[in-house]
Amino acid sequence: MQNSLRTIFHVDVNSAFLSWSALKRLQEDPGSVDLRTIPSAVGGDVKTRHGVITAKSIPAKKYGVRTGEPVVKALQKCPQLITVPPDFETYRAYSHRLMDMLFALTPLVQQVSIDEAYLDVTELVSPEDREGAAALARSIRASVLAKLGFTVNVGISVNKLLAKMASDFEKPDRTHTLYPDEIQKKMWPLPIGELYGCGRATAEKLRLVGIDTIGDAAQADPAQLRSLLGPKAGMYISRSANGIGSTNVTPEREKAKSISNERTLSEDVNRDNYETNGIPVIRWLVQKVSDRMKKAGVAAQTVTLQVKSADFQRYSRQSSLPEATDSPAVLEDACLQLAERLLTGTEGLFSDGVPVRLIGVGVSRLSEKKMHQMDLFEWADQQQTEDEQAAAEAERRKRQEKENLLSSMLQQVNERYGEGTLIRGNPHISDPK
Numbered sequence: 298m299q300n301s302l303r304t305i306f307h308v309d310v311n312s313a314f315l316s317w318s319a320l321k322r323l324q325e326d327p328g329s330v331d332l333r334t335i336p337s338a339v340g341g342d343v344k345t346r347h348g349v350i351t352a353k354s355i356p357a358k359k360y361g362v363r364t365g366e367p368v369v370k371a372l373q374k375c376p377q378l379i380t381v382p383p384d385f386e387t388y389r390a391y392s393h394r395l396m397d398m399l400f401a402l403t404p405l406v407q408q409v410s411i412d413e414a415y416l417d418v419t420e421l422v423s424p425e426d427r428e429g430a431a432a433l434a435r436s437i438r439a440s441v442l443a444k445l446g447f448t449v450n451v452g453i454s455v456n457k458l459l460a461k462m463a464s465d466f467e468k469p470d471r472t473h474t475l476y477p478d479e480i481q482k483k484m485w486p487l488p489i490g491e492l493y494g495c496g497r498a499t500a501e502k503l504r505l506v507g508i509d510t511i512g513d514a515a516q517a518d519p520a521q522l523r524s525l526l527g528p529k530a531g532m533y534i535s536r537s538a539n540g541i542g543s544t545n546v547t548p549e550r551e552k553a554k555s556i557s558n559e560r561t562l563s564e565d566v567n568r569d570n571y572e573t574n575g576i577p578v579i580r581w582l583v584q585k586v587s588d589r590m591k592k593a594g595v596a597a598q599t600v601t602l603q604v605k606s607a608d609f610q611r612y613s614r615q616s617s618l619p620e621a622t623d624s625p626a627v628l629e630d631a632c633l634q635l636a637e638r639l640l641t642g643t644e645g646l647f648s649d650g651v652p653v654r655l656i657g658v659g660v661s662r663l664s665e666k667k668m669h670q671m672d673l674f675e676w677a678d679q680q681q682t683e684d685e686q687a688a689a690e691a692e693r694r695k696r697q698e699k700e701n702l703l704s705s706m707l708q709q710v711n712e713r714y715g716e717g718t719l720i721r722g723n724p725h726i727s728d729p730k
């Protein structure tokens with residue numbers, strides 16, 4: 298069963314959005330302070346109430362600033378916090394450069410979000426060669442830092458789950474291993490909520506029955522987990538807590554054709570409670586979808602609102618936007634207009650007295666957000682370290698010497714056998730005259 302062990306890396310950019318915003322700022326204004334060295338955060342649109350922290354610097358973390366919390370709340374904890382708006386064009390461009398570098402190493406790269414990817418590097422280092430794996434991880438980190446200017450964590454193991462868990466250990470700029478023989482020591486003491494794929498609700502249920510750590514879940518009766526969480530989730534938690542996961546790195550760059558989220562309502566929505574129970578759900582769904590679009594670096598041109606009526610019929614309305622966007626405000630407007638047609642308007646379901654039990658929001662006709670990639674390439678080239686420049690110069694000199702040697706050989710041959718007897722690029726000499 299263990300005869301096909303793989304070496305799997307998980308590469309994860311440290312505070313990706315913040316690092317990339319910091320680099321962009323330094324690029325535009327080299328004299329400015331590096332955001333990574335001060336309490337700073339990337340915050341949503343501060344003018345709308347949807348403004349939340351999407352990334353924070355390590356100094357900001359020390360003040361208790363948390364990803365996902367409202368900007369306003371973060372500022373209460375840390376009044377000197379510098380916030381910058383997100384810049385997804387820049388993020389997309391850095392992401393591209395990183396993936397290009399990883400794909401240059403091996404074709405077995407599976408990008409799973411804008412700032413993380415799994416690599417199957419078994420061909421480069423065998424699973425037995427732990428020192429080799431660590432050295433490869435170190436060189437990936439060093440070259441990303443030298444060429445692109447930001448740090449990554451690399452997690453090393455034999456499957457994707459363990460590699461992902463490993464890359465999440467101490468940050469930034471670290472390599473961590475989580476081999477099967479290290480699970481008990483490194484993974485089992487962690488709180489159950491830190492197990493990849495264990496959401497807040499699942500963690501809460503597990504804690505209620507006394508399962509506080511990943512180790513508790515690993516040692517729990519799988520049947521108990523299945524009856525508590527349902528067959529699928531129960532099985533997943535039981536297996537993952539024991540370090541069992543997929544080794545299948547499917548080469549791909551993240552590309553979504555559509556993104557949607559839906560939610561079953563705790564209480565059917567009709568005309569009377571639409572304002573209080575319907576609209577907030579639509580807004581919440583729009584925010585979810587918009588967050589996912591931003592993570593994928595895409596904009597959408599089509600918005601769909603879908604509902605399921607109390608008698609389980611699905612209905613939907615779609616609209617095209619004048620231009621592709623990922624703006625929650627624009628998407629929300631479009632959705633609320635669709636809701637008027639689908640639900641509250643004279644021809645809507647509510648007019649027929651039909652309540653709904655589920656609402657869904659989706660976007661499609663996705664396009665990648667435009668990039669200024671050229672600037673970035675030029676800039677990244679300037680970031681070459683002096684060593685690299687010296688190496689490139691030596692390489693160039695060597696090539697020149699080779700060419701000189703070749704052309705003097707060519708000359709000698711021509712002198713001896715006459716002009717044109719040597720076919721260039723194919724060192725094969727025709728009959729001498």
Ligand SMILES: [Mg+2]
Pocket residue numbers: 309310311312313412413
């Ligand atoms: Mg990351």
